[in-house]
Amino acid sequence: MQTIDALDSTLRSYLNPEQTQQVRRAYYFAEQAHHGQLRRSGEPYVTHPLAVAGILADMHMDHQSLMAAMLHDVIEDTGIDKSAIGSQFGSTVAELVDGVSKLTQMEFDSLAEKQAENFQKMALAMARDIRVILVKLADRLHNMRTLGVLRRDKARRIARETLEIYAPIAMRLGMNTVRMEFEDLGFRALHPMRASRIEAARRASRGHRKELVEKIRHQVEAALEQEGHDCEVIGREKHLYSIYKKMKSKKKSFSEIMDIYAFRIIVDSVDTCYRVLGCVHSLYKPVPGEFKDYIAIPKANGYQSLHTVLMGMHGVPIEIQIRTLEMEEMANNGIAAHWLYKSEGQSANASHARAREWVQGLLEMQQRAGNSLEFIESVKIDLFPDEIYVFTPKGGILELPRGATAVDFAYAVHTDVGNSCVACRINRRLAPLSEPLQSGQTVEILTAPGARPNPSWFNYAVTAKARTNIRHFLKHQTRDDSVALGRRLLEKALTGSGSGLEQLGEERVNDYLARHGYDELNDLLDDIARGNRLPPITAQQLLGESDTAHASPDLARADHDGQSLAIRGTEGFMVSYAKCCHPIPGDPIEGYLSSEKGVVVHRESCKNLAEMRENRERLVALRWADEVEGEYLSHLRIEVENRRGMIAVLATRINSMGVNIERIATEDKDYQFTFVDLEVLVGNRVHLADIMRRLRNHSSVRRVTRIKN
Missing domain, CATH: 3.30.460.10 (Beta Polymerase, domain 2)
Structure with missing residues (x-):
């Protein structure tokens, strides 16, 4: 067990007498604050902060870090607050201690959320002063060294957290000695039998x-x-x-x-x-x-x-x-x-700058993450030990984790480049955005002004920066889509009574928002698009006909039988197309307002829609707009002669028309004929009819039908 006198001799080897005295003063303050408290091992509690300071002293850390190490549990475990530490030891030490202290005053739904919140708070403190993480790592290292006195389940939980978060952080900050000790101690706690055998x-x-x-x-x-x-x-x-x-x-x-x-x-x-x-x-x-x-x-x-x-x-x-x-x-x-x-030149400062750059990246992730659990998952993704080095077209070097793709590269260059990325060239050849990059390649990103991130990028983006930015953009895009759709739905419901949002007037709308707990009109429109509030009822309440939760039959009928909503195919995430009946432009359609999913478009003849008609107020009258964009999934069943190579013949014929096949499956009808099920992307009913006609013209095709449900 280390004593303050033993530590003192280490400190005098590299700190001046005044700084050494300040560290001693912090020790005596901590000793008094923790008086009467014991560790699980039965030792006085102050032995823990003393050991943490000893670990930092071995690294020759500055006196303020050592003072913070002595005091790091004072705020959490005693009645002394941050301001008292600040008045005694200065604001810098108080900030360091506060950054390391856990969140104890807040309630959390789960242990995972509590740990995530604690790490998020620490990351913010790290952005202000990088020494916070060094004190925290030393604190965790001493706790790992004394893990044997804890209950088996608690020791395993702490060991797992250390291997998942703290060992990779030590690696990221170049602290190899600490990282190796974390890994060996964590391994022994998680798998004692395997560790002893090895x-x-x-x-x-x-x-x-x-x-x-x-x-x-x-x-x-x-x-x-x-x-x-x-x-x-x-x-x-x-x-x-x-x-x-x-x-x-x-x-x-x-x-x-x-x-x-x-x-x-x-x-x-x-x-x-x-x-x-x-x-x-x-x-x-x-x-x-x-x-x-x-x-x-x-x-x-x-x-x-x-x-x-x-x-x-x-x-x-x-x-x-x-x-x-x-x-x-x-x-x-x-x-x-x-x-x-730090007084001897360039390389140490470069290392420090890289660490600060990483912490700033953490801060940016934290600001864009939806919650603390999402943030800590991003941090885990970011802590990759293996890197690749790729070149920009101008000869700059970018470092990425192994398995990174052009999407990760684009976001590493700049967030705006990532958001507007449409294609890439790898070593001057066009390549898919999903292709994993290799060290030494030169990558060029092609962008377009109107482009936006694709949800499918999540399948192959590996860096935390790319994933966080894609998620952040899509969240905002979904919000914009839902507000636009909510406005159209509400306007249509109001039109059935010969009114509109502008005719209602700002005062009446604001009064409605206040009574129903909305901060702004966009929040109400978002709720309508998500199916959490029904357009006919909202319209009725806005018009002042009733303030009940039930729409009058007349207004619901006016909403459904009045002017239908035109679907253009550009509505975004809040309009989806039912997978049970695969509606395409030209089909008679009807919508169902589904909770949190927005409007789901069905064909009028869909069997599932018949069951939904019991909730008439959730139905939305729809029609296809004159100009519709995009491609739509359609399901065909083809009965063909059972002979070799027929699937290849059908696929070739469909591809020759520039049509994408999404899925293909076969099912034997009998020894003579086979059913081939195809899912193809089409523009409208006319386009689908052309495809079916081309397929029927083949001599081996007996029948082509569109599957309706």
Whole structure:
């Protein structure tokens, strides 16, 4: 158990006496505030904040971070508030403590929502001061180290959250040492049996491998010394969780994973890194395609190193990483190394800038997300460990997660480019937006002024920025569509009584909105389009004929028998076409106002619509407009001779007419004839009749019918 005096000696090695004294003062304040409180292990509670400060001191964090670590549970667990901390230790420390503190005063529907809200609050605090996340990571690390005293179910929940959120965040911020400890501790808590088996196997293999590891290390050292390079060669051992993940993802046994020997070479300069690379490549044969230069193109978290894989003696694969001492510090402590190196130049500041850029991206996601659960899902998506590097047409480099598509690329360039994207060129050839990108490709995005995001992009967009922006745009687009449709429905209902919204006057409309709890007219129109409020009843209430919840039969009939609503095919998300009867332009149609779905268009002869006529007030009289846009699904059944190649013949004939086939299925009628069911996209009834006529003209086709229900 660490004491304040032991911590004091660490602090004096890099802080001045005044700063060290301030950290001590924060400790005594926390000790007094937590007096009488014990941890589950039975220790005084203050041992936890002291240990958190010790973790940060090992990273050489500044005195304000250490003070915040000492005080991080004071607001949550004692009667002391943020203002009291601010008056004692300054506003900066108070803000850091508040950012780390959990939300305790709010009620949540579920534990998941509570965790999401806490993380969202922390992300906002991170945007103001990045040190919030460093204190939080140190807090979580000490909690993980002392997980054994908790109930099994609670320990598993905390371990899972750590592996899903905090370990990837540590990775994203370049804090590799913290990330590895998170993963190993989390793995042991979630799968204790698997962890102990792998640990035992690793210990056993260590003895068998020791001689060969030493032999390879001496060979590498000797070759480098001969070339005059003063380097340190260290044998690396894979940590438990990475062994487990590789065994699971690559479906390999432990012995196959441990066949690879890994070494790290620490040198004095960037120039020496490349010279050493040449030496090891001349010593052992490099494996093609396995060289990665993260010095020229650093990872998103600022990580820099040269990676190569060599084929050693007896065909043993050897992984080698080559980096400078400063790069090693950056790889282990990431953004925390910024405070250690901040006076020494560029690279640490670049790492810090990248971290701030990521946090700003989190903030943008938070503003566009609908709720905290949606936000935390976006964060999980964003925490990809693998990256690819692609080029813009002007030679700029963009970093994206593996599996990213042109849609992700477009949103990475700019939100407006993503929203107006229509096509892409990959290495100067036209390619589908859904094609996964590969490192080194040049991507060009083609845009159009009137274009808008497509809901199908959700199927292949992988970055959190792309998914959040698509969702945000579609939400607003749905709102615009529903307001426009709601206005048309209400105007039509009012027209049945010889009135309209403009004739009612602003005062009467505002009075109605106030009485029914609406902030503005658009909210009412949105509710009407979604089927939550019926147009005839709303019209009746607006006209002042009755303030009851029931429409008069006369007005309902006037709404249904009056002027019908014209469907143009451009109404957007709030008008959908029934899948039971597949209406197309030219069919007599009728609408049903479905709750939260808007108007569902049916054919007048649809059997399902007959059942819906009991709720007459939900029916909407519809007709097709003179000019209708878009393509509509129609279902055909074709009876053909049962012979080889007939489906290909039918598909070719339909495609020759420029018609898209959405679905095709077959069903044997008997040994002589087969039914072929087709779903095709058509413009209207005339277009469908042409397709059916072309199909009937084939000698092997016996009958073509349109399926009505």
